Amino acid sequence: MKNKRLMHPRNIFRTPPDYTELAIKYKEFRKVCKLELNGRVCIDYRNESTLRALTQMLLEEYFQLRVEFAPGSLVPTLPLRLNYILWLEDLITSLKLADAADVRGIDIGCGSSCIYTLLGARKNSWRMYALESNDVNLEFARSNVKCNNLEHLVEIFKQTNKLIIFKDFFDSKPNVNFHFCLCNPPFYDSTLPNPFHGKTRNEDKRTPPHNCHTGHDEELACEGGEVQFVHRIIEESELYPERIGIYTSMLGHKSSVGRIIEILTKKQITNVSTTEFCQGNTTRWGIAWSFSKDFQLDAHSSLKV
Numbered sequence: 452m453k454n455k456r457l458m459h460p461r462n463i464f465r466t467p468p469d470y471t472e473l474a475i476k477y478k479e480f481r482k483v484c485k486l487e488l489n490g491r492v493c494i495d496y497r498n499e500s501t502l503r504a505l506t507q508m509l510l511e512e513y514f515q516l517r518v519e520f521a522p523g524s525l526v527p528t529l530p531l532r533l534n535y536i537l538w539l540e541d542l543i544t545s546l547k548l549a550d551a552a553d554v555r556g557i558d559i560g561c562g563s564s565c566i567y568t569l570l571g572a573r574k575n576s577w578r579m580y581a582l583e584s585n586d587v588n589l590e591f592a593r594s595n596v597k598c599n600n601l602e603h604l605v606e607i608f609k610q611t612n613k614l615i616i617f618k619d620f621f622d623s624k625p626n627v628n629f630h631f632c633l634c635n636p637p638f639y640d641s642t643l644p645n646p647f648h649g650k651t652r653n654e655d656k657r658t659p660p661h662n663c664h665t666g667h668d669e670e671l672a673c674e675g676g677e678v679q680f681v682h683r684i685i686e687e688s689e690l691y692p693e694r695i696g697i698y699t700s701m702l703g704h705k706s707s708v709g710r711i712i713e714i715l716t717k718k719q720i721t722n723v724s725t726t727e728f729c730q731g732n733t734t735r736w737g738i739a740w741s742f743s744k745d746f747q748l749d750a751h752s753s754l755k756v
């Protein structure tokens with residue numbers, strides 16, 4: 452197929468799951484499935500409760516993770532989250548660590564599902580530190596970690612000041628350095644008059660492609676949107692160049708990648724890598740930067756901006 456964009460080569464969802472078989476196996480998932488005339492299962496991706504049941508079922512089937520989401524909170528899609536984790540795995544290999552279990556990662560804004568942290572811990576035995584500012588999300592994240600018996604690998608940290616990313620956390624862990632940080636930042640700009648539904652010709656202000664809009668306003672929006680959030684991560688990374696080997700973030704819009712690269716370039720941060728996360732009709736982007744000579748990130752770049 453022309454221009455077919457594929458998931459990461461190791462992403463198990465490159466081959467679509469057999470939903471009919473899974474509907475037989477998982478009762479809660481079966482309840483949200485529709486049956487086509489030919490007897491095949493059909494999924495309504497625009498329905499929030501269907502998405503919840505789908506993600507819960509896939510996490511259980513493929514990663515033996517049982518996850519609850521706070522009511523009304525963001526429902527993560529698993530193929531995208533997995534693409535990001537697999538890219539991190541690739542970046543970390545440049546470190547040539549003797550033991551993968553030595554890896555320590557920070558999840559900035561883990562959400563109620565705590566999905567990246569759970570995946571990193573369960574799939575790769577990474578030691579994960581999940582930061583979150585929303586109290587309800589924190590409660591659910593803690594419970595998800597406990598339910599999956601991953602407390603020995605995961606620490607959850609309450610972020611009291613939303614405008615800060617690392618300072619308070621680093622102060623609480625003065626002697627620990629980390630291999631990477633990851634982030635799915637709040638996408639929307641809360642300062643816009645209608646941040647979630649504004650239709651505009653300006654690409655940056657257009658809502659991203661969604662199957663179904665899930666999540667609380669507070670989870671999805673911040674002042675300046677994702678560019679400003681990642682800008683803040685960059686500024687704090689300059690204060691702590693040694694504390695994290697590879698700083699990374701996901702971006703929801705291609706134009707944000709160019710703007711973030713501009714910010715990095717102005718700051719003369721040149722050890723930078725970008726990638727695309729392709730999942731069927733949805734594309735997201737990843738950006739990474741490092742101050743360490745141990746990571747040669749440019750070798751991993753897959754995207755010309």
Ligand SMILES: C[S@@+](CC[C@H](N)C(=O)[O-])C[C@H]1O[C@@H](n2cnc3c(N)ncnc32)[C@H](O)[C@@H]1O
Nearest residue numbers: 527560561562582583584585610613635636670
């Ligand atoms: C878009 S959601 C991502 C949730 C989850 N990581 C995922 O990918 O499904 C962003 C999360 O960041 C949290 N957040 C916002 N500002 C934060 C900050 N300064 N520190 C930590 N978490 C923050 C929000 O409460 C929200 O849960």
